[in-house]
Amino acid sequence: MESLLRLFDGFVGLLDLKLLSLMSLSSVLGVIIGALPGLTATMGIALLSGITYGLDPRYAIPMLVALYCGGIYGGSNSAILLNIPGTPSAAATAIDGYELAKNGMAGEALGLARLASFWGGLIGVLALAVSTPLLAKIALKFGSWEFFVLTIMGVMICGSLSMGELQLKGWITGFLGLMTAMIGMDNMTTYPRFTFGSLNLMSGISLIPALIGLFGLTEVFCVMREPKQGELVVDPKKLRVSIPLVEVFRYWKTTIRSAIIGILIGVIPGVGEDVAAWVSYGAVKNLGVEREMIGKGSKEGVIACEVANNACIGGASIPMIALGIPGSGAAAVLLGGILLHGIRPGPLIFIESPQFFYDYVAMQVLANFMLLIFGLLISNVLIKVLLVKKDILMPIVITLCVIGAYAVNHSIFDVYVTLLFGLVGYVLRNHGYPLAPFTLGLILGRMADENLRRALTLNESITPFFTRPICIILWVLIVLMILGRRRITGANV
C-alpha cells in the first residue's frame, strides 16, 4: 500500500507544466536523435547529462529518461524508411520494416513500431516496478566481498556479451575502464594516483565528458569517415502513419515473449537493447505465428524487435536502481547522469532516497506515453530531418558535445578529455573493442576499489571472495554467462 501511495506521489510530482514541457522536448529530441543514423540514444543521454547539469534534478532526470525511451524507439524510423538503423537496437527492425515499406506499407510499419515500442516499454516498466524492490532487499545482505565480485561480474559479463569479435577484447576494455577510474585522488587516503602532477586530474576523469567523448565524438568520427545517406523508400507527401491497434493484439504471444526476452537481456549487466532485439528476432523466426514470412516483410518481425528493445529499458533499469550496476550501455550513461545529480542508485536507495525509485517508475511510464504521442505528431518533421546531409549535421553535433563536456565543471580540460576519449573510442571501436564494458568499468571502478580494500581490511584472506554463499552464486553466474555466450546473444556476436 505504501508503495502504491509513493507511486501515486511520483505521478503527482510530474504534474508540473515546466517539467512536462521539458520532458516533451527531450522525448522529441530523443526520437530525432534515435532516428538519425550515427546518433544513438546513449550519445544523446551523455550529451544531455552535461547540458542539463545546471538544472534542478527534478527536471534533469526526467529529461534524461524521456530521451532514453524516445531514442531507443526513434531508431526504427530510419530503419523502416531508409534501411539504415538509427540506433544499433533498430538493426533487426530494418530487415522486416524496410521490406514492409518497399511493399507500400511504410505508414503501417511505422505505426506498428511505435505501438510495439509503447507496449514493450510499459511491460518493461511493470517488471521494473515489481522486481527492483525485491532485488534491492536481497542486495542489502551484500557485504564488501559481494559488491566487489558484483562489479567484476558486471565488467566480465558485459565484456563477454557485448557485440565484439572476441570476449578477450571486451574484458580488456572493461578493465581499461576500471583502471581509468583509478585516476585521481584516492577517496580513502587522499593519495594522488596516476595524476602526473596535474591538478586537473586530482578529482579523476570526469564521467560525463568521458562518456560524451566515447559515445558522441566516436559516433561522429565513424559517420564522417563514411557518411551513409539513405534514400527514402516512400514519397513523404503520401506517407500516412496509422496505429494498427489490432495487430499488436493479434500477435499477443510474440509481444509477451519479446517483452520477457527484452527484460531478461536488460537485467544482464551492460548487454543492452541491440542484443535484446536480435535475440527476440531469432525467437520469432523459430516460434512466430508467420515464421515463414520473417525477413520478407513481416509485421510480426517488426513487433518482436521493437517490443524487445523497449522492454529492455525497464529491464536494464532493474540492476541499475537496485545494485547500482547498469544493464545496458545507455543505462550506464543514464546512471552517470543520475550520479551527477547526487543520487546514488544501489541497495541503499530505498533507505537514502526512498521516493526516487517511484519517481523513476512514474517518469518511465510518462515517457512511454510521450513517445507514442510525439512519435505520431512529428512523423513528417522526422522525414525532413532524416534527409539532412550528414556532412552538415555532424559538425553541429561536435559543437553540442563541446557544450555538454564544458558545462559540467566549466573546464576546458574536460573538453580535451572528451576529444581524447573520442579518439581512443574510435580506434578501439574500429578494431572490434566494445565500448560498453569500458563505460561500466569507468562507473564501477571506485566501487570496486573501495569494496576490495574494505573486504581485505575486515578479513585479510581472499578466500571469502570465493567461499561466501552469494559470492559463489555470482561466480557461477559469471561462468554460466561466459560459457553460454553464443546461446544468449544468438549468432550475432
Added chain:
Amino acid sequence: MDRKRWWWEFAIALFVFLIGAYGLFESLKMPTGDPHDSPGLTPAVLSAILMVLSAALMFYLLFIFKRNLKGWSLSESKGRNEGSREERLKTQRLVVFIALTVAYVALLGKIPYTLATFLYLVGSYLYFKSVKLHVAIGIALLVSLSLMYSFGHLLGVRLP
C-alpha cells in the same frame, strides 16, 4: 584480417600491455600498509589482470599471424585491391575532420565560443563541399547564434 589490420591489432594489444605494466610499476611505488591504507592495491591487481589479458591477445594474434602469413603474401603479390583507393579517401576525410575538430577545441578559450563555432562550421562545410559558401556562412551563423542564445541565455549554460 589483412596484414595492415593485424599490425594495428598487435600495436593496440601491446599498448594495453604497456599501460598495464606502467600501472603495476606505479602502483607498487604507492604507500603500503593495511589494505585500507594501500591506494596502490586495486590498481596493482587491475594492472596485472590487464597485462595477462593483453598478453593472451598478443599470443592469439601471433597465432593468427603464423596461420595467415602465406595468404597475405599471395594477396599482396596480386597488387593492391580496388577498394584501397576508396579506403584512402575515407581515411583522408576523417583525418581532415579530426584535424578541424582539434583546431576548434584548441581555439576554445582563446577566442569566444560563438566565433570559434562559426569558423569551425564554415571550415568543415567548405572542405567537405557540403554546401555553397553563402549557404555555409548562413548555416554557421544561424547555428552559432542559436547555440549562444538557447544555451547561454535560455538554459543558463556557461559556454566555453
